[in-house]
Amino acid sequence: MTAEKVSAEFDAIIDSLLDAPNEVAVQRVKKLAERGDGHAHAVLGVVYETGLYGVDRDESLALDHYNKAVVSARSLEGWLGVARLTLRHARHQDDFKTAERIYAEIGDEAERAEPWLALGRIALYGLSGSPDLRRARIYFSRAAEFGEPLGLTGIAIVEWKDGRYLRSICLRSKVVIKSLRRDLAGD
Numbered sequence: 001m002t003a004e005k006v007s008a009e010f011d012a013i014i015d016s017l018l019d020a021p022n023e024v025a026v027q028r029v030k031k032l033a034e035r036g037d038g039h040a041h042a043v044l045g046v047v048y049e050t051g052l053y054g055v056d057r058d059e060s061l062a063l064d065h066y067n068k069a070v071v072s073a074r075s076l077e078g079w080l081g082v083a084r085l086t087l088r089h090a091r092h093q094d095d096f097k098t099a100e101r102i103y104a105e106i107g108d109e110a111e112r113a114e115p116w117l118a119l120g121r122i123a124l125y126g127l128s129g130s131p132d133l134r135r136a137r138i139y140f141s142r143a144a145e146f147g148e149p150l151g152l153t154g155i156a157i158v159e160w161k162d163g164r165y166l167r168s169i170c171l172r173s174k175v176v177i178k179s180l181r182r183d184l185a186g187d
Contacts, residue, residue: 022053022054023053026044026047026053026055029043029044029047030044033065033068036072037072037073038070038071038072038073038074038075038078039069039073039075039077041065041072041073041075041078042069042075042077042081043077044062044065045062045063045065045066045069045077045078045081046077046081047062048061048062048065049062049081049084049085059085059088059089062081062085063081063082063085065078065081066078066079066081066082066085069081070082076106076109076110079102079105079106080110080115082102083099083102083103083106083118084114084118086099086102087099087103087118087122090127093127093128093129096122096127096128097129099118099122099128100119100122100128103115103116103118103119103122104119107119107142111146112146113142113143113144113146113147113148113150113151116139116142116146116151117139117140117143117148117150117151119135119139120136120139120140120151120154121136121154123135123136123139124136124140124154124161133158133161133162136154136158137155137158139154140152140153140154140155140158141155149175149178152171152174152175152178153171153172155171156168156169156172156175159171
């Protein structure tokens, strides 16, 4: 089967997932993954990582699917999954360095806050070496550029650790105000 045909079939299956019963949707994605569609592997990674659609959570299986997504499709979701699970289960400094390397490689490509938040935490707490408040501030700022309130929260923590208490309090207040406005707008 050609890559174009698999990709077109994957797009059609994704469209049909909204209407299909959960078990049927998962089986359709599994069949595509078996035929080598990397994006289907990324979807299965999310399904197994989170336990969506009634599937038992299995982070080992999720990691396997994310790795296949990276290898076969250079899938961004696959990279994010590998980094997220590596960071979540890091036991040694080398594990944190691996997660940091992956997030750094995909940060600009991702066009979302997740890699920047993870890099901010790694730098803030020195998980891959020594704490680096300057790098943490940069990473959390990038997350905030995507409208992510946790980016501002991260900057506030950095400011506090850097002895800039008033700035930290102001940033935390800003996060609370934004959250309240969003909640009120949703009512």
